[in-house]
Amino acid sequence: MKKIEASSKTFAIAFGLLYLFFFQEKEWISYVFFTLVMLTVGISHGAIDHLLVNPTIRGKELLLFVGKYLGIMGAYLLVWVLFPLVGLLLFISMSAYHFGQSHYLNEVQDKKFQFSYFLTGLFFLLLILWADFEQTSAIVGSVLIIDGYQDYLLYAVLLSGFLSIISGLFNFGRSFLKSLPEIIILALLLSHLPLLLGFAIYFGFWHSLPSMMVEYEVLKKQWPSNRIKKFLFQLLPFTVIALVGMAIMIFFLANRVSSDTLIFIFFVMISLVSAPHIWYMDKFLMGNPQN
Numbered sequence: 001m002k003k004i005e006a007s008s009k010t011f012a013i014a015f016g017l018l019y020l021f022f023f024q025e026k027e028w029i030s031y032v033f034f035t036l037v038m039l040t041v042g043i044s045h046g047a048i049d050h051l052l053v054n055p056t057i058r059g060k061e062l063l064l065f066v067g068k069y070l071g072i073m074g075a076y077l078l079v080w081v082l083f084p085l086v087g088l089l090l091f092i093s094m095s096a097y098h099f100g101q102s103h104y105l106n107e108v109q110d111k112k113f114q115f116s117y118f119l120t121g122l123f124f125l126l127l128i129l130w131a132d133f134e135q136t137s138a139i140v141g142s143v144l145i146i147d148g149y150q151d152y153l154l155y156a157v158l159l160s161g162f163l164s165i166i167s168g169l170f171n172f173g174r175s176f177l178k179s180l181p182e183i184i185i186l187a188l189l190l191s192h193l194p195l196l197l198g199f200a201i202y203f204g205f206w207h208s209l210p211s212m213m214v215e216y217e218v219l220k221k222q223w224p225s226n227r228i229k230k231f232l233f234q235l236l237p238f239t240v241i242a243l244v245g246m247a248i249m250i251f252f253l254a255n256r257v258s259s260d261t262l263i264f265i266f267f268v269m270i271s272l273v274s275a276p277h278i279w280y281m282d283k284f285l286m287g288n289p290q291n
Helices: 002-022 028-044 049-053 059-082 084-102 111-131 133-140 150-172 174-190 195-222 227-253 259-286
Strands: none
Touching: 002 028, 002 174, 002 195, 028 195, 028 227, 049 059, 049 195, 049 259, 059 084, 059 259, 084 111, 084 195, 084 259, 111 133, 111 150, 111 174, 111 195, 133 195, 133 259, 150 174, 174 195, 195 227, 195 259, 227 259
16 A cells, blocks of 8 residues: 555656646646546545444444534535635634644554644645645635735745644654655645645645545455455445535536636535544544544
8 A cells, every 4th residue: 555655646746747847838737637636536535434433334323424424514514604714714724634634644643643733734735825826816815815915825834834844853753754855845846836736636645545545444354355346336425426516516606606716616615525524534543433
């Protein structure tokens, strides 16, 4: 699995470099790559949260899980509708913690390291937003006007990056030092990429795929044979439901709102799915019982 992760990250970095050197004027490449990542590992890595709760879950227990999942999504949707700025800040905060946690999947997960997770994820998220500030500003403009704040965002990037390094060294020592070259290379690449491509590379290859491989390593114990096939089969139901729901919403809105607004709405939909996923995934990684 480590070879798969290393190979996929190498591919992602190579793709990003190829884009920078040869295809920067072809904006459609970013959209295609972003779509492919979301259709494959992006959405599907959260489609088996119910199995992380209980690998044999079914019947009433599964319905109760789905009810809780939809309840969290519904509550968060209300936050977006009533307090959109709070919804945006919650999304950034939750995602920062969740993405940062993915950098330490090979370490012992512990609550005392949670601030390190948050700082690491926050650094990369803010970096991606700062790197393409013009599009970031256009997308979040309906919720928060950030024109003229690019320098302040850069200060936040530098501060979170510095603190994440200090925290990483303090909590993980040599293992963090070994990962530091990868972090630097990734940060340099993301600082030059457009928003959607940068997010797709980071979200897909430094979060979704590593998380999916951890899920597979745990769940494969339930299957004596054809493990990969059975794992992929388990991903399908909720992946299809999520994709169909998002596709219907995007189709309905496509000719009614601007492209930037449509992208923002898509990220809102992602945030709704992410809220319960982040909760259950953290419980799973921390080794606590799921209720």
